[in-house]
Amino acid sequence: MVNLIIDGKNVTAKKDTAVLEAARAAGISIPTLCAHESVSRSGSCRLCVVEIKKGNRTRIVTSCLYTVEEGLIVDTKSERVQNVRRLVMELLLARCPESEVLQKLAKELGVDTQPRFVADSDKGKCILCRSCVRVCEEVVGVNAIGLSCRGSHKTVGPPYNENSDVCIGCGACAYVCPTGHIEMETTENKRKIWGRTFKMQTCDTCGRYFAPVDQLKYISKKTGVPLKDLSICMDCR
Ligand code: SF4
Ligand code: FES
Structure with missing residues (x-):
């Protein structure tokens, strides 16, 4: 275990814990956008900055990536932190004023x-945090979306902005997106996402539409569980 001080509070956390989690466990909140529990950390939004003090040196770090250290002193609300956070927020808002x-x-x-x-x-x-890309790659494993173009033209989506034939319509990208950029529309028997329309499967027990057929086929292929056995919704299992 590691002992540190966050906002004047003595905190004990497991080695390798990010300062963000150590602070949250101590009841201290830090704003975040790109730190989603389902994906690996990218430190891309920079909103979670805190000020750390080691010896006589202080510096600004991203709390979602920086791990706890013995004797570390952390300030999550110093003037410097608030100024950096506000500047980051202004820049994000200038990029996505409609979010x-x-x-x-x-x-x-x-x-x-x-x-x-x-x-x-x-x-x-879109703040280009890449959480959607990461979940598609790391959790779902289909790599249907990625970043394309460069500099200020960089965008996220299927390659060449064409319909992806590997997308399974699971919606994990929309689930982890912190800003609501990814549009997903599910109506009874259809789901629309990334320009494609997916047919939904009905539950063999209750008859309710519950998941895209392509997603169930993908799970069946990956796990070897027959498609028939996957055609039951979570409520009826
Ligand atoms: S679409 Fe959402 S999750 Fe994907 S990069 Fe943009 S803001 Fe992040
Ligand atoms: S939450 Fe986005 S950089 Fe830490």
Whole structure:
């Protein structure tokens, strides 16, 4: 176990725990966007910054990536931290002014929702955190989406923005997206996502549509469980 001080509080955490989790376990909240429990950490949104002190040196680090150290002193709300966080928030909001999630967070952080930076109008609600890409690769294992183009033209989606023939319509990307950028529409027997329409499977027991057929076929292929045995929804299992 490792002993450290966060916001003046003595905290004990397991070795290799991120400062973010150690703070949360101690009841201290830190704003985050890209740190989702289902995917590996990328440290891309920079909203979770905190100030750490080791000896006489202080510096700003991302709490979702920085792990606890014996004797570390962490300040999650110092003036320096708040200034960096507000600047990050302003930049994110200028990129995605329409994101309700960002607007709400900006208000909570005391950031004017009319950013002083020129607002983009072509980025949708995507902050390029790559959580969607990671979940598709790391958890689902199909690699249906990725980043394309460079610099300010970088976007996320299926290769060449064409319909992906490996996408299974599971919606994991929409689930982990922190800003609501990925549009997924599920109506009774159909699900639309990334420009494709997926047929939904009915539950053999209750008759309710519950998952895309392509997703069940993929699970069946991966696990060897017959498709017939997967055609029962979670409620009826
Ligand atoms: S679509 Fe969402 S999850 Fe994917 S990179 Fe953009 S903000 Fe992140
Ligand atoms: S939550 Fe830490 S960088 Fe995004």
